[in-house]
Amino acid sequence: MGGSRIGEQGDGVLRLTKKADYGLMALKYLAEHPDSVSVSAKDIADTYGIPPQLLAKVLQRLTKVGLLRSHAGMNGGYALSRQAQQISAFEVIHAIDGPLFITSCTKGSKSCDLEPNCTIKEPLARVNESIAGVLKSISVYDLVDADTAAARGQDGLVTLLHSQAV
Amino acid sequence: MGGSRIGEQGDGVLRLTKKADYGLMALKYLAEHPDSVSVSAKDIADTYGIPPQLLAKVLQRLTKVGLLRSHAGMNGGYALSRQAQQISAFEVIHAIDGPLFITSCTKGSKSCDLEPNCTIKEPLARVNESIAGVLKSISVYDLVDADTAAARGQDGLVTLLHSQAV
DNA sequence: TGAAGTGCGACAAATTTAGTCCTATACTGA
DNA sequence: TCAGTATAGGACTAAATTTGTCGCACTTCA
Ligand code: SF4
Ligand code: SF4
Numbered sequence: 556m557g558g559s560r561i562g563e564q565g566d567g568v569l570r571l572t573k574k575a576d577y578g579l580m581a582l583k584y585l586a587e588h589p590d591s592v593s594v595s596a597k598d599i600a601d602t603y604g605i606p607p608q609l610l611a612k613v614l615q616r617l618t619k620v621g622l623l624r625s626h627a628g629m630n631g632g633y634a635l636s637r638q639a640q641q642i643s644a645f646e647v648i649h650a651i652d653g654p655l656f657i658t659s660c661t662k663g664s665k666s667c668d669l670e671p672n673c674t675i676k677e678p679l680a681r682v683n684e685s686i687a688g689v690l691k692s693i694s695v696y697d698l699v700d701a702d703t704a705a706a707r708g709q710d711g712l713v714t715l716l717h718s719q720a721v
Numbered sequence: 722m723g724g725s726r727i728g729e730q731g732d733g734v735l736r737l738t739k740k741a742d743y744g745l746m747a748l749k750y751l752a753e754h755p756d757s758v759s760v761s762a763k764d765i766a767d768t769y770g771i772p773p774q775l776l777a778k779v780l781q782r783l784t785k786v787g788l789l790r791s792h793a794g795m796n797g798g799y800a801l802s803r804q805a806q807q808i809s810a811f812e813v814i815h816a817i818d819g820p821l822f823i824t825s826c827t828k829g830s831k832s833c834d835l836e837p838n839c840t841i842k843e844p845l846a847r848v849n850e851s852i853a854g855v856l857k858s859i860s861v862y863d864l865v866d867a868d869t870a871a872a873r874g875q876d877g878l879v880t881l882l883h884s885q886a887v
Numbered sequence: 888t889g890a891a892g893t894g895c896g897a898c899a900a901a902t903t904t905a906g907t908c909c910t911a912t913a914c915t916g917a
Numbered sequence: 918t919c920a921g922t923a924t925a926g927g928a929c930t931a932a933a934t935t936t937g938t939c940g941c942a943c944t945t946c947a
Contacts, residue, residue, distance in 0.1 A: 567825060568818035569735050569852065571845075573833075573936065576824065579841050595892065604835045609937060615894060627893045628945025644848065652734035658742065659733060667739075669770045675745050678864045679737075682810065685855040686735065689848060698844045739905065761923065775906060781925060793924045794914025 569657070575648045577605050578613045582622070582647060583698045586639035593625075593632035613651055620650040639699060645690035655690070657683045735823070741814045743771050744779045748788070748813060749864045752805035759791075759798035779817055786816040805862035811853060813861070821856070823849045 581599050588594060596614050600607035614633050618625045624636045635642070649655060658679050659667040670676065747765050754760060762780050766773035780799050784791045790802045801808070815821060824845050825833040836842065 567820065567822040568738060568741065568814060569821050569823055570825065571823045572734060572934095573825070575734065576833075576841070579845075580839065583841055597892085603838055606937060608939085611893075612895080618893085625893060626945080627891090627943075629891050629947070631892045631945070633893090648734060654733065655735050656733040657735055657737045659736065659739070667742075672769055673746065675742070675749055675864050678859070679745075682855060682859055686852050689851040689855065693844070693848055698841050738903095763923085772906060774908080777924075778926080784924085791924060792914080793912075793922085795916070795922050797914070797923045799924090 571648065572652050574609070574613050575651045577603075577610050578617060578647050578651045579644065579695070579698060580605070581610060581614060581633075582617070582635070582639070582642065582695045585623075585633065585635050586695050586699050589635075591632075591634075593630070593634045595632035598632070617647065617650055620646075622646060622650060635695075639696035640694050642695040643691050644693040644695070644698075645687060647695070648690060655683070655687055657686065737814065738818050740775070740779050741817045743769075743776050744783060744813050744817045745810065745861070745864060746771070747776060747780060747799075748783070748801070748805075748808065748861045751789075751799065751801050752861050752865050757798075757800075759796070759800045761798035764798070783813070783816055786812075788812060788816060801861075805865060806860050808861040809857045810859040810861070810864075811856035814856060821849070821853055823852065 580603055581596075584599050584602065585594060596611040597607050599605070599614075600610045614623060614625070617623045618633065622636060622642055623633045625631070625633050645655070658676060660670045660673070660676055667673070746769055747762075750765050750768065751760060762777040763773050765771070765780075766776045780789060780791070783789045784799065788802060788808055789799045791797070791799050811821070824842065826836045826839070826842055833839070
């Protein structure tokens with residue numbers, strides 16, 4: 556195992572995929588340009604230097620899930636289907652990369668084969684919920700207005716913690 | 722892109738590595754057997770069906786970082802170097818998989834090339850801190866006594882949120 | 888009708904993770 | 918003192934995932 560050499564590790568565990576990253580950037584861009592009726596994938600890709608075809612797929616997925624409205628043809632493109640405040644980072648990531656599970660088990664298609672005698676599955680599920688909570692408390696709007704994000708995130712998280720078991 | 726087919730996604734984003742999983746299981750096991758002076762990697766691996774050599778590496782890393790004490794030779798093995806309550810999930814994951822960064826950038830070896838004109842880097846760094854906070858509030862002891870984990874986790878998180886910006 | 892879009896499946900490349908092998912070294916006890 | 922058991926760790930292979938590309942069908946509009 557390459558990464559097994561004791562002195563060093565490949566940095567960035569629990570990493571978001573690039574696609575999720577791209578999706579968030581695109582949504583932020585759309586939130587910042589409410590004037591434009593619709594923006595094409597290519598426009599956004601060019602602005603940030605993202606591979607256009609890849610971003611297109613991401614936006615297609617976000618459209619399919621209902622976070623975006625799309626319009627084909629000339630001057631076509633995408634637009635937010637809701638207010639930026641109403642779209643959470645969790646929804647975006649979920650739409651792009653699927654359900655957020657920190658473990659390989661957790662009722663998905665392929666569960667790990669040592670699930671039967673695994674003893675940390677349950678506690679980790681709780682941790683998973685906490686992390687999901689953090690992501691749910693962040694909206695696309697928070698990405699735009701970074702200064703208010705801290706306050707909103709904090710409030711959101713605290714109320715979340717008070718209303719459900721962690 | 723295989724995973725790009727619109728209808729489905731590879732499930733489990735933000736996933737922990739197996740190695741981190743193994744490490745947590747092993748630490749839990751050690752916490753549950755304080756009677757034993759030391760437990761060998763093979764013993765733990767056999768109990769859970771983990772590849773022994775791989776677990777050995779994980780335990781070696783945990784030892785190097787000071788979370789475990791090791792002892793070679795017959796009847797040798799590993800033991801916790803601190804109380805289970807004093808070892809956070811964050812430390813374990815950090816030791817095994819390196820710094821926890823949800824983004825590819827964040828001052829590590831290789832930052833993503835669209836960092837200059839990326840606008841979501843800053844907000845995501847905050848999210849990253851929140852997630853790290855969740856992991857820091859969970860101890861190995863919480864994995865053992867799952868019932869108290871909820872309470873402890875909640876307290877830990879709330880106080881964390883009150884003491885630092887999210 | 889043709890240029891500019893989206894929608895989507897298949898494919899290839901790159902990267903990361905998982906797991907194995909092999910050797911060296913340390914300790915233990917008969 | 919020597920055989921056996923265990924940690925320490927580097928090198929390597931294999932599997933899985935992520936990332937990116939192509940090609941084509943379909944839509945819209947000037
Ligand atoms: S069953 Fe246990 S080891 Fe397997 S993925 Fe779930 S938590 Fe990790
Ligand atoms: S896109 Fe932005 S946030 Fe994501 S890794 Fe690159 S610089 Fe960091």
